[in-house]
Structure formats: C-alpha cells, structure tokens
Amino acid sequence: MRRPADLRRYLSRHRYFAPALLWPLAGILLWLALDAFMASRLQDEKAEAMAAATEQAATRSRSYAAQLLRTIQQIDQLTLSLKLDWEASGAQLDLEQQQERGLYPRSAMLYASIIDRHGDSVSSTLAAFGDASFAGDEFFHYHRTHPDNGLTINKPVKGKRINRQVVRFSRRIDADGEFDGVALVSVEPAYLTTFHDERSLRDGDFISVQLPDGTLLANTEDHAAVRRSYVEAPSFGPTEGTVLEPASKFFDREARIVAWKKLSEYPLVSMAAISETNALAGWQRVAESYRNIMSMATLGIAAFSLTGMLLTARLSWRRQREEVVRQIFRTATEAAQEGFYTMRPLYGRDGKIVDFVYEDCNEHGAALLGTDVRSLRGKRLSQTLDESYRKEIFDLYLHAMETGYYEDEFRVPKISPLRASWVNRRYVRAGDGLAVTLRDISKSKEHELALSRVANTDALTSLPNRHWLGAFLPDALERAARQHRTLAVMFIDLDNFKNINDSLGHEAGDMLLKAAARRLREVVRAADHVVRLGGDEFTIVLEGPHGTEDVARVARQVVRTISAPYELGGVAGQHVNASIGISMFPADGADGDTLLRHADIAMYAAKAAGKGRFEFYQPHLSDSLFLRLAKEHALREAIDKDQFVVHYQPRVSTRAGRLNSLEALVRWHHPERGMIGPDDFIGLAEDTGLIVRLGELVIDNVCAQLAEWGRRGLGPVPVSVNVSGIQLREGGLSAFIAAALARHRIDPRLLEVELTESSVIDKGRATAHELSALRELGIKLSVDDFGTGYSSLAQLQQLDVDVLKVDRAFTSAVGKSEEGAVLFRAIVSMADALDISVVAEGVETREQLHALQSLDCDEVQGYLVSKALPAHEVPSLIARRYLFPASATA
Template identity: 55%
Template sequence: MAEMKAEREHAFEEAMTRAEAYAMQLHRMIEHIDYITLILKYAWEAGSGKVDLEKQRRFGLFPDQSLTYVMLLDKWGDVVGTTLHYRGQSNFADLPSFQDHRARRTQGLIIDGPMIDPRMTKPVICFSRRLENPDASFDGLAVVCVEPAYLLVFRNDKSLAGGDFISLRFTNGTLLATKTETATGRIYRKDPVFRGESGTLVERGDKFLDNQARIVAWKRISGYPLVAMGAISEKNVLAAFSRNVDEARTTVVATSWLIAAFSLIGMYFAFRYIKRKEQAEEIRNTFRVATEAANEGFYMACPIYARDGTIIDFRFEDCNDQGAKMLDRQKEAVIGATLASILPHPYWEEVIHTYRQAMETGFYEDELRVPPQSPIKAAWLHRRYVRSGNGLAVTLRDISQTKEHEQALSSLANTDALTKLPNRYWLSTFLPAKIQQEQTHAKHFAVLFIDLDNFKNINDTLGHDAGDDLLKEAAVRLKSSVRASDHVARLGGDEFTVVLDQVEATEDVARVARMIVKAMSQPFELLGNAGHRVNASIGISVFPQDGNDGETLLKHADIAMYAAKAAGKGRFQFYDTHLSDTLLLKLSKEHALRHAIERDELVVHYQPRVDTQSGRLLSMEALVRWMSPSHGLIYPHEFIDVAEDNGMILQIGEQVVQKVCAQIAIWKSQGLLVVPVSINVTAAQLKNGGFYAYLSGCLKKYQLDPSMVEVEITEASVVEHSQVVMNELDLLRLLGVKLMIDDFGTGYSSLAQLHRLDVDALKIDPVFTSEIGTGRDGETIFKAIVSMAKTLKIEIVAEGVETPRQLQCLQAMACNQIQGYLISPPVPAKDIPALIRKNQLFPAL
C-alpha cells in the first residue's frame, strides 16, 4: 500500500509538472501572438490604416503560416488585409470580439473560439486587438487566427501515455484545445470548474467520455484568461504499480522464501535507486540537449544553511553554457561557486531575498531592470525560480530587446509625432491614474482645454507646413508657461490640454491661464515672416468638484472652452453648471448633424430666378435643408455654422453637388427643358482643393454639360488671395462653369475690385433689395452697383424680391434677374417640373 501511495503521489507531481510546463510554453506563444497584434496596431495607427502585411511576413513577424494567419479589419468589419490567400468571406462584423472591441467592453487582447472559419472550413482560435483613429475612436481590428494544433505542440508530448492528456481552456472551463496520445478533441462530458490559480485533484471516470478516472492538474496562464491542464490516467498509475509487483513475484519464485524476503527488499530498493538514478541521468541529459542551444541561462542552485536553519547563501550545482556566458564566466567557474562570490554585496542582498522567497513559496517570477553593479550585461531580465526538490531551478532570459521594442511602441502610441508632446491616448491612461492618486491624498488638480482661435485661417492661407510650425511653437510656449510638474498634451488639430498639479486655489489656475493667453497672443514667425497671430480660448475644470473621472473633466473643460469662445475668444472660462444651454445644444447638434449626413437626411430645395422684364425662368438656386425624423425640416441657418466649425461642411457640400447633378439628370430623362442650377460653395470647400475634381466627376457620371451647373461663392473666398482657391476657380472657368458672387455688398470687396474678380454675375444681398422703393440710400447704392456691373459686363441678380414695388423699380433699373418670394419660395424637387412647364413666373400684379 505504501508503494501504491508513492506511485500516486508521483503521479500528482507529474501531472502538475506537465500543467506548469504547458502553461509556461503557452504563455510564451500567446505573448508572441499578442506582440504581433501590438505591432500591427501601431503600424496601422502610424500609417493611417495602411499596413504592408507581406513586408511584415518577409521580416519574420508571423509564426508558422501553415497553422496561422493574420487579418486586418476596418471599422465596418471588412477584411482590408490578410496573409491567407483565399477568396471567401470578407466581412467579420459578427465576430464577438469585433462587437466587444467596438463597444469598448474589454481592453487589450480578446480571445475568440474555437469556431469554424468559413474561409478555411477548419476550427480556429482568434486573438484580436482594437485599432483606433487619432481621436481614439474605433477603426477596426488586428486579428491573429491559429488552428488549435498550433497551441498543442507540447515539448513533453512523448510522455503522454494512453488516456493522458493536455488541454487549453478558458478560466470558465470552455474548451479551446485538447490533445491525447493519439487524437485531439473533447474528452470531458461537461466543462470543468477551476478553483484557484492552480491545483490537482482526482476526477471520476463518469466525468469523461471514455469513462477513465484521471489525476488532473491545472495552472492559470499569467496575464490571460486561460488555463493549462495536464492529466494522467489512473490506469497508467495502476499499471506502473502492477509492473513492480510482478517483478517482485518473479524474484520470489527463483529463491527461497526467507532469502527471497530479504533479497526482495534489497532488490526492490536497489532497483528503485538504479531506476531513479537512470531517470535522473536521462532527465539531466535531456535537459542539456534542450538548454545548451537555448537563449536562456539555466542554473541549479542549492541553499546553504546556517546552524539555526536559515538560508545564508546558495551554491550553483549546475548551469548551461548560456548561463555561464551571461555571468561572463566559464561554466567550470560557475559550478560550485556561491551566489555571494559571483554577485557584489548590495546586489547580492536583493537577489538572495528573491531566492529565499522562491524556496519558501515554491515559485518566483518577475522582470528586472538590471542594476549597473550586476555582472550580467543586459538591460532587462526575465527571472523565474522554481523549487525543485531541495534546491532551485533558476531561469534567466535577456528581454532587453523586447523591452526596447515595448518602450518604442509605447512612445509611438503615447507621443504626438508633430509636437513630441504626450497625445490623447496618453491622457486617457494618465487621468484615471492621476484621479486615483489624488483621491488617496485628497488633492486637487485642474484640467485646461485649450483651442487656438483662427488657426484654420493660418492653415488655409499659408498652408499646412506653416500650420505645423505654429503648432510646434505653440507647444513650446505652453510648456514654458507651466511648471515642470505639470503636464501638457496635444489632443489633435489645434487642441491642447494642460493638467495643473496640486492646485491650492482657483486664482492660481487663473494666473496660469492668463499667462497662456498672453503667450499665445504674441506674434508667430511663419515661413520667415513675423506678425501672424492666433489667440487661445481656454476652458477649465477642477478635480473633484467638476468631475470624478477623466472623461467628465475633459467634457466640462471643453464646454467651458466653448463659453470662452462665445464670450469673444482669447480668454479663459471656469466650468459652471449654469453655463448656457446653447453650448450643450451645440455639442448635441454636432452629434446629430454627423448622423444626419451618414443617414442621408439632407435634402435640396430649389428657388427659381427669372428674367426681370419678362418673368421667364432662367435658372434656379439649390438650397440645402435637413429633414430630421424627429424635428421635421430644419433650415440652413440652424446648422451650417456648426458644419463649418467642425469641417462637416465639406461632406455636406459634396452631398449637395451629387444630389443636384442626379436631379438634373432625372429632369432631363423626363423630357423637361432644364435650366441651369447654381450651387453655393463655401470658402472651406475651395480651400480644401478638391471641389473642381468632385464637381467634374459628378458631371461626367451623370453626363451633364458644365453649363447646367453654376457656382455661387462669397466675396471672402476670392479676397484672401489663396493660391489654392484661385486655382480651383480657374479650373471651374476652363470647365465652362458660370461663377457668381453671392450676397454682394456685405463682404470685403468694393466696386473698385470688381475688375479683378472675373465672375459672370453678382447677386445683390437682400438687405439692399429691401430698401428699394423706400426712399432710403439703399436704392442709390443699388443703382451704382448696377451701373458699374454693366460697365464690366457682369450680370446682376437681385435677391430677396418680395413686393411688386421692388419689382417695378428693378425693371426700371434694367436689373438682369430677380429671385425671391414674390416669384416663388424654395420648393422641393417634385414641384419644379410644374414651374418649368409654366415658364413665365410673374405673379398677377
């Protein structure tokens, strides 16, 4: 019975050894997969969504290609890159991890599976990481898919006898992969339950599909929601015991009973000793084969005890070549040496403490930045100590290069490439830690949200290079305005954040804000020319009264910044719960407008323009409206300013061009005599430099003559002398598109400048039309504009004509065209055919 007990104890130890070895192996494999997803993430985000997977493959980034492949998914779940050359399913938006990453339910690596991949018709396990835009919004996934067999390549699989198995499962028991001596697949009838980080127990036969009882051990894989298992069949334990018994019986038959009794005892122990010695030697030889070619230093260390039983040092009983090399010694000089004789005293004290801890607990593992006094010439080490019998098995791995990569990747992820300041991603991790720290010490700090006023004008007029120079100089001025203990970050664009540490009074924060406003108001030297100015609008929130989390503090500082802008720019504003609801409404309106553009809720109405003398329909103006499902028709004055502030005007402009061209094509197909339609184009659309290309593309798509579309621009668009704008206008003229100045008379130009504007028509602002027939000076100004325009051969269009008296006066002035509610209000496209057929649109006077 004692021998049977010993065999079972040995089986328990063996099962746990397998589980621990398998867990260590899996940890390294999954760490490598995780590292691949990190590389892909930073390559994606640094390259604005462009990653050369083939180049990464040639550099050896990816593991065994026969059992693994890599995918890059965009924010819609479409495959935009893969190492698997197969044309199959191309959208994975239904992948559970895709939904989790998009909803931010989980941070870091997510593991899916096992599942059947329709591209390979094989089960795969998917490891994925979230990809993000510069504003931290969801941009897709980096995915590494592996077949279960990839994770079942166990170094000690020859030790798996019939019924033994290794298995990889989630911590909740869900199966990922299982391997026996001859097969892979399910073996448990019902998923097991794991209690604790590791353990060993006997599972009854009815727990398994083959009804074999087993000794099962499990080990949690550090850093991941996974468990490695090792199991030994009870049959194998009994078989080993039976072999010993049979040998004993054979010996009894060959000798006398008494001698045999003593001989059996002697032979048994001799056999056990020789067997153990052979096994130990076999293990030692196997260890040498496995470790001598490894990149890890391996040592066997035995403790040296004082008389009172305390450990005072360790002696190295063995080591591999790499271990000796790491200590800069010959192997013979290491074996037999003590820890104290190899390590300098201060460092020895730290190391022996960890050795003692490993002897006490059975295990110790960490990553160490190697101090200068260490004889090991590495920057970083991974240390792992496992108690083995009466000593320690010590593994040292040089992870300096890995740490350098991690630090480089961390720097890339957390640093703004232009200004070298921390970025939005850094701030999203810094603020939660800062809040936790200050809650512990009951301290206050302030968050300043800074936006550069008029920065867009610099970018549009001087170009992006000048804008970049200004942002870099702004970063320098911000850092010089705060203390070394404070933090400055760039959120993106012209937005910065300052975190003021250890705030005692609001006046201290106000003093810093005034310094920043003053520093930013000083002229900037750009492209060799001084005198370029911007201002800073600053919103301030203070922890904890204005928020207990980073997101709330930033949001409240942002709202306060909008209040500063609304108050006149170039100033600062503390957050107040009673800030104007208009600011909050603006933020919600931006969100709603963005959704409106995505859902195609914008519609176009058309207002006729007629000949002033005959009333004949000559052209129409396209006017955008927002058809909100919840609020009905919303007019431009309620959303265009918001669109111009946040850049959505470019998308709106493109939608209007596309809708107008499509509508003209529909009217033509209906056999209508279509008149030209004018489209309002903002300065931002022209400065962006792509309007001509987009318009000409739409004209070609819908097979329209360029004369069917006219472009209305503001005076500001042509007064700024922007080369990009002038190039766009020149291209439009060459295309054959008619150009008109809208709302003339209220902008920056004068009559003396008309000779250089080179436009086909002037649309006089309704403010002048409204004064016609009232006896005021407005009529005189109107006549002067008409006279000058005729001299320059420019047509005149009077906007806002609402009364018969205004019409009569305009006819007397020989104004070319009129537009206004007297003729027709803007109407939906469905009402235009009737107006075209009517043609003469004068009302009955």
C-alpha cells in the first residue's frame, strides 16, 4: 500500500496523462449535444418553413389584391365610360364599331353591353351572337329599383350568349333623372386571375377571389376549385390576415395556410392558399439530410475520441519537460519590476511570419496585460491586441526579428489591455524567438505631459488646440508615409453659429461649442483626434482610415450628431448644422498646411451645396466654388420669388389620336436671360436640396391650373408631374400632394406622378412609404425615360407602376432597324402582360407613328403631336377631339 507522500508524488508525476481519459467522455457529451442540436434545428427549420410559407401566402394575397384592384378599377372605369358615352351619344352608341377602333379591349374574356330600360341588349361587343333579354335578371331588377349610380358586382352566372360562367359588373344609366338602362361589363372568371403567375403555384396551392360572404368568383384552376375549396364558405374578419386551416375544412382533406386581403375600394376578398405538404416539402428533405449527418457524425466522433487519446498521451511527456524550463525562468524573473515575455513566431505556408505566441512570461508581465501567467501562456499576439493598432505592433516585432533589437517609449491606447499609460518597450531577438521587456513609466510621463497639456489645450472645450495640431500633424504624416497608410483631415464649421450668438448671447454660444465638442469626441475612435481651431471651427484627424468610404461614414455621423437639437440657456430645440471639408493624405497634399487649406476649400464647397453636408477636396473646387455659389444664390432667389412657369405637353392615344393626358414641364422665367429649360437648373436644384421646394411649387401650380380648367368647364384631363428621388427620400411628398389636392378640390385621379427608374427600384424605407402613400391617395405612378437607367426587361415585372414611358432613344430606333422594332415589341408585350400602359416619347415623324401603331403601343408623345405649350394655349388643345395632323394617319 502506497504511503500518502508516495501517492502525492505519483499523482503529480502522472497528472499530465489524466486528460487522455477525458476524450471518451467528451465524445459521448459531444454526440449528445449534437443530437440535441440537430433536434432543435429540425424544430427551428420546421417553424421557419411554416413562417416562410405564411409570409409567402400573405405576399401572394397582397400582390393579387393589388393586381385585382387595378383590374376592377379598369372595369369600373369602363362601365363609367359606357354610361357616359351612352348618355352623351343620345343612346346611339355602337360598341362593336368602337371595339374595332380599339376604344375597348379586345379580350376574349371581357364583354361590354348596353341594356335599355326594358332589359334588352341594344349594343354589345358580342353583337354577332344575337340580342338577349336581361329583364328577369336580379342585377337588372336591382338597378331599376335603386337609384345608386355606383358599380355593382354580381355573383357568377352562365352567360346568355357564350354559355360559360361570367361575373357581371354593372352600373345604372339615367336619362332626365329616370332609369334608362344598365351599362354592363361581363368577364369570365379566368379574366380575374390570368395576370397572376400560376407557375409559382404548386399542386395543392391556389389563388382565388371571393365576395365577403364567401361566394367564389374566380380560382386560378377552375377545374380544381371544387376539390380544393372550402366545405363551408369561409368568413373574413379584419382587413387582412393569415391562418392555418385544418384539413377538415377542405373537400380534398388537405391542410392549408390561407391568407386573405380585402380590397379597399370594392367588396372583394383576395385569397392565397399554400398546402401544408408543399410548405414542409423542403423541411422533409432537410430532416433526411440531418439523419444522414448524425450517422456520419457518430463514426467521426468515435474516431476523433480515439485519436485525441493517442495525441494527448504523446504530448504529456513534452509538457512535463517544458514545466521544468518554466520553473527555472520564473525563478529568475519574478523578482524583477519589468514584464518579461518570450515570444515564438508562427510561420505561414510561404515561410513568412504570420503571428507570435506567448510561450512564457513572469507574473508582473501577465499583470500588465490584466491576466495571469496560465491564461496568457499559449495565446497569440493577435488575440491580445485591438485591430486598430495590431499591425503596428506586429511590424515592430518583425523589425526586431530582422535587426535583432528595438526599443522606444510607447503611449498605450485606451483600448489596449496593458495596465499602464506609458511603457518603455524593448524587443531583443533570442534564438528563433523574441525576448520582450515592458517597463511602466507612467508616473514620469504624467508630469511631463501635464506641462505640455496647458500649452496645447483649448481652455473652453478642453480639446487640443491649433498649436497642438501644428506639432502633431508632421509626426502623424511621417508615420502614415512610413507605414504606407492614409490620413484624413476633416475641416468642420458650425452653420448658423453666429445666429445663436446674436440671438441668445455669447454664453449660449460657449455652451453650444462645449456641447459640439463632446459630440465630436463621441463620434470618433479613441485613436483619432478632435481639435478646436478657434471660433466655431473644428478639425478631426483620422489616422489609417480604410478608404474614402470609411471617412465618409464618419462624416455622416458628425453631420447627424451635430444637427441634433440643443438646449442652450434654458431654451430647448436650438439647431445648428455642420459643413465639412475633407482632404486625404497623400492624394490631396504632402504636408499639414496644404491638407488644412484644401479641407477648408472643400468645406466651403459643402456650404455652397446646401450646408449640413460634407465634400471631399477636388482640384477644380478652388475655381468652381465661386461660380457654384452664384448659381445657387440665383436659383434660391428664383424659388423665393416664384419665377417659374409650367408648360404642358399632350399624350395621345396611338391609334385614335385622342388626348389622354398632359405632362407638366417646368421652365425658369429668368428676368435677364429669359426662358431657361429644365436641363440648366434641375441638376443644381437636386445637388443643393432645393428640388424639394421647387417640386412643391410645380405641384401647387398644376393643381391650381386643374382647378381653373374645371371652373371653365373644360373636360377633365389628367396631368403628370415629374418627381425627384430626393423628394421621395426626404419624406412628406405624399402629405404635401394630399393637402394640395384638398386645397384646390382636385380629384386624385387627375394627377399622375412620373418617377425615375432609380426611384422605383429604390428599396429605402422612406421611398417605399411615399410610393405606398401615393397609391393610397389614388394617384397613378409612371416610370419616365425607361431604358436609360437601372431597369431592364428582366426587371420590368418588379416595377409596381401604371405607366411606362419609353425613352426617345428606343422610339427613334423603331423605324430605323428591325432590331429596334423587336426590342420595342418586347417591351410592349411584357408591359401588356403586367397591365402597364406604354407611352413612346420623342415621336417626331409619321414613320415612327405608323411603326408604333403596328406595335400596339398605347400612347405617344412628341413634337409630331405638339410641343410643350403654355397654360393659356391648352384649352384649344383640349377642345380638339383628335390631335394628329391630317397627314400623320394617312
């Protein structure tokens, strides 16, 4: 039997081999953890699959609702047009002839009819099938007994002429206040669903439209409607919703995720259903792969445990030898007041040093790094250093490895783990590694720095002053050049600071400067520097930024934090902005004076561009700065004095030449230069932010003009206005338009908004909100100059717009080459499939018009029809029924 002393010696001698016995236990625990993880992941995957299917169903329902709403609005407009044309023609309307002329859609699933007061069909696009009587139909009886002139949607019935199910949309016709008949548009159920992409639906899924009482109007697959529909008519609660319906609710006993959305303007409900089997199909494949992974993992863990046991046993004897060496080293270094470290280099595959490892250290050295010897030993140098200065230390280690020695005094960054402010560091190559010595010299440096702090600190803000910057910049530039790094100088001026001083006093101005200084310090990194030059001017020096984008990010943060409101002298809500000029080393200058001068020039360019922004220095700024300021001042004054007028250019039907709408085009009536076109000032307005005020002037001008034409009894002609992407991103556009429409009592359908391609594709939250708000107002959206920006035919289906205005470059190519005609035909075909109207811009010749007529283009605009006219010439244009010159349709 072993004595206690012998047992202690035995356990101490073999303590390094004990970890080998942990490998089998670790393998079992790893397998259990992996099994639990796999089970948890399967549950998460299933939940994610159901959530994704739920979101997909909701998206389909909303998408279908939006498409359905546009279709019903068109049908509604068609019934209203039938009613008005019938009343205006004195009951002499020939629908079959009008359809031949292209005034009504040539759809095989949509039929228009006029029914007289006796219930007989007197005119129809289906005249060839003979007359029919509707006197006994429920909808006819309803309109005869109810004076409601609105649209009525009826339940599906078998058509009287086509012997197929149709959905009827009807509107009452009056004559002298008495019932005179019904305007009827009948569509086959498939007409309400054909524009939805059925290829995305799998077996068991469906899209349908129903009445609020659950009556089914149309289904994406009529032959499956009974098999897939509800056993009992569903009920719909809120405006929209999503629910997992059990299998018992469907005839085919298939559980489904069902999403619905009620149309805002009509008593219809769009419904999208995804079968639970389809929703979980991908999850089933994942579950099978997880089972295969577990089988392979079991074999891998067993091999891993066995290998670990063998390797651990082999390494145990090496640790025992290393411990003897450490004990000797520790005895020699623990009594010292310096931190000692032995660093072993790590080499990459190319034979170059990629990192260093702490092989050993004394207790004082570990304490300097805020840890203990055991925790530090074996760590890599890169694991103990912040990324911001890791490369600098690593390069010094490499220098010591190459030269054999390096020593300096080092100011420790706040983010460093070293428990000292200043250290003396000495690196000595020893064999294949480095011997590192760190000595804390914080106290001696503290006294030295206190003396220089008084001379280099701004008394008001406690920031470094101009004197400090003059001494710091040369060293910083030399360091940046040696390390092949960049350096950025940001010149910051507080806009409207003088107003604060003048209105609230110098004490409030001092409070503002202190608050601004605090905010600037919070924005930058600890390794960067904020300096007050004097007055309301500050400088930020960024050392080693990762390109101009990194600098721009900091500049944006400065602009944002400075613009937040201040409370000064008890007065809250005080605002100032920051104009920032930026110069970069070495691109914009090799010395501090040049960099500061160029940053100052860039700052004035930022002020000229509208203040509250930043600009990078460009060589041309020095020459163009004054010219830019003069142009901006003139434009701002023109907006203040409303020196702008609006001209109107017509858009007409391609085949009939009938006026459909007008486009509002702004002109600057300059008091000295005369009439100036938009190409000369719109760009400047967007760059300076003045486009928002200018756009509001144009919108209000157009609404006032529409109101005047309405008072004069001119026919209602919609007008489109161009809107910049900046107006959308700034927010408030939809609210301004809504107020202007209400103020001038204008129907929203008389106003159309033209957008650039980039605005429609922009996924920003503010833009998306504004576009949605404009649609809710009932305003149509159109894409201007399609094909010249970011869109393509492949992206056309993603553009949620009503009108597509094709750029004049495509129009000019139509009559010149077959390729141009083919491309334009492709645009028309895709737009027609997406229910988007196509307008050809820049039509100037009869040949172009004839080519566009053959391509079924909806509308044309250009000098062949008319140039943009001042408002007083538009009434004569509206009075003309057809706008094509006589020779244009020959």
